[in-house]
Amino acid sequence: MRNTARWAATLGLSAAAVCGPLTGASAASPASAPASLYAPSALVLTIGHGDNSAMVTPERAVTLSCAPKASGTHPAAVQACAELRGAGGDFDALAGSGDVQCTKEYNPVLVTAQGVWQGKRVSYERTFGNACVKDAYESSVFAF
Structure with missing residues (x-):
């Protein structure tokens, strides 16, 4: 047995x-x-107060997926995806007009983007002097 x-x-x-x-x-x-013929474009965007991502706890976070269509929890996903496509995925190219006047108060605002843009890994971080300076960029990508 x-x-x-x-x-x-x-x-x-x-x-x-x-x-x-x-x-x-x-x-x-x-x-x-394959599940999709489009290269993946999915990001997690955050905003927090401070000047160092290791020391800042995000206050707000949204998801943004741009392929094959704009979706996610971002309030203006279609416009944000269009702006990123127009900038070739370069967050630094999302410049605004220079005619906004802001105070020189230093209250740093940190924005981050983590994820994948058109199949390539993205890790972006930028510190603005205050919320007015961040909003002066007139980009909907970090407007949430």
């Missing part, structure tokens, strides 16, 4: 070892198309 149980276990493990890779190969066959 012991040999029968041993043979049954050996046959079961052998079958799993031989057939397991075959099952995975069929799942990756050409018949199974």
